[in-house]
Amino acid sequence: MLRSRALTLTALAALATAGCTADPVATTPAPAPEDAPVTTASPTPTPDPAPAGFTSSSRRLTDAEQAAMRGVTWHPGCPVPLTDLRVVRLAFHDFAGRRRTGRLVVHRDTVADLRQVFEQLWDLGFPIRRMRPIEAYGGDDFASIEADNTSAFNCRAKTGSSATWSHHAYGRAIDVNPLENPYVLHGRTTHDGSVPFLDRSAARPGVLREGDPVVASFDAIGWYWGGRWHDPVDHQHFSAMPD
Numbered sequence: 001m002l003r004s005r006a007l008t009l010t011a012l013a014a015l016a017t018a019g020c021t022a023d024p025v026a027t028t029p030a031p032a033p034e035d036a037p038v039t040t041a042s043p044t045p046t047p048d049p050a051p052a053g054f055t056s057s058s059r060r061l062t063d064a065e066q067a068a069m070r071g072v073t074w075h076p077g078c079p080v081p082l083t084d085l086r087v088v089r090l091a092f093h094d095f096a097g098r099r100r101t102g103r104l105v106v107h108r109d110t111v112a113d114l115r116q117v118f119e120q121l122w123d124l125g126f127p128i129r130r131m132r133p134i135e136a137y138g139g140d141d142f143a144s145i146e147a148d149n150t151s152a153f154n155c156r157a158k159t160g161s162s163a164t165w166s167h168h169a170y171g172r173a174i175d176v177n178p179l180e181n182p183y184v185l186h187g188r189t190t191h192d193g194s195v196p197f198l199d200r201s202a203a204r205p206g207v208l209r210e211g212d213p214v215v216a217s218f219d220a221i222g223w224y225w226g227g228r229w230h231d232p233v234d235h236q237h238f239s240a241m242p243d
Contacts, residue, residue, distance in 0.1 A: 052099065054122040056115045058088045061105070065133075069105075072139040078155035079165050085153060086111055087133075090118045095127040095205060102131025105153040107171030110240055113221040114174070120217040127206045129177055145178040145191055159183065159232070173239040176214075180206040181227070181235035200235070208235055 061069070066082050074082060086108045094100050106114060121128070129148035137143040144151050153171040158164040167173035175181075182194035189195060200209055208215055208227060215225055218238045226234025229243070 052091070054119045055091045055101070056089060056118065058086045058111045058115075061085055061087060068135050069133075073105075073133070073135045073153065074155050078169060080107060080155075080170055084108055085171050088114060090114070090131065091122060092118065092128045092131060093122065093125055095129060097125070097127070100128075100131075102128070102150070103133055104131060104151065104174065105133045105171065106174070107153075110172055113223070113240065116221060117217045121214060124213055126214050127177075129179070129206070142190075145175075146193070148177060148179040148193070150174065150176050150178070159234075167239040167241045170241065172241050173237060175236040176208060176238065177206040178236040180204070181208045183226075183232060183234045183236065185232040197235075 061082055065087065066074075069082065084107055085105055088104045088106055088111055089101055090104065091099060091101050104114065128150050131150040134141065134144050134149070134151045134154045137147065137149065139154060139156075141154060141156065151168075152174045153168060154166070155169040156166050157169075158166045168175075179191060179193040180197050182189040182191060182197055184198065187198070189198060197204075197207065200207070203209060203212070208225075210227065215227070218225060223238045223240050224242060226232075226237030226239070226243075
């Protein structure tokens with residue numbers, strides 16, 4: 001998406017409800033090492049040590065994860081408290097067909113929907129480049145897109161606005177393979193890696209198109225697809241909230 005997604009905190013905080021202040025620190029025990037919050041981006045995800053079928057799990061944010069998000073992807077005044085968010089671990093195939101496991105931070109109400117969709121993506125063999133919480137990129141949406149990172153929660157403004165929350169700020173939206181599925185305004189993208197994907201006429205790995213089974217999987221859970229918008233068109237974007 002565009003650099004204009006940067007959050008104008010002063011304007012947005014006024015929109016928040018009085019109850020959207022920092023949460024009490026969660027008391028969930030710290031996860032196993034592989035679940036520890038990541039604060040720096042890595043070039044490629046690590047392959048899972050042993051082949052297996054689709055797996056998924058969800059849990060509350062740990063104390064360390066909440067600390068990593070505060071001031072980066074979550075701020076006082078955001079429309080959802082940290083206690084409403086969940087970390088979801090999901091198996092997926094990478095572009096070489098290898099099994100990987102990634103993480104999304106989402107609203108607790110969306111966990112079942114996303115498990116259903118990602119199990120279908122697994123069965124389809126649909127490839128995903130990487131899947132990491134966006135605080136791994138310092139909360140920078142542009143940097144996350146440049147890494148072709150599939151992500152969900154980020155408390156920021158809607159693209160092109162400083163006074164309206166993005167659906168990502170509610171944890172009810174996900175961006176899938178953002179380089180292969182660019183945000184397009186006036187026929188252009190701000191990411192050089194997305195230029196070859198402005199042409200949507202041919203099916204290619206990781207690309208989302210009307211009529212594809214991946215789009216149909218999101219349709220089946222009642223989510224909305226940005227690929228059906230008209231200038232801008234947001235091919236990567238799925239949301240549980242209407243536009």
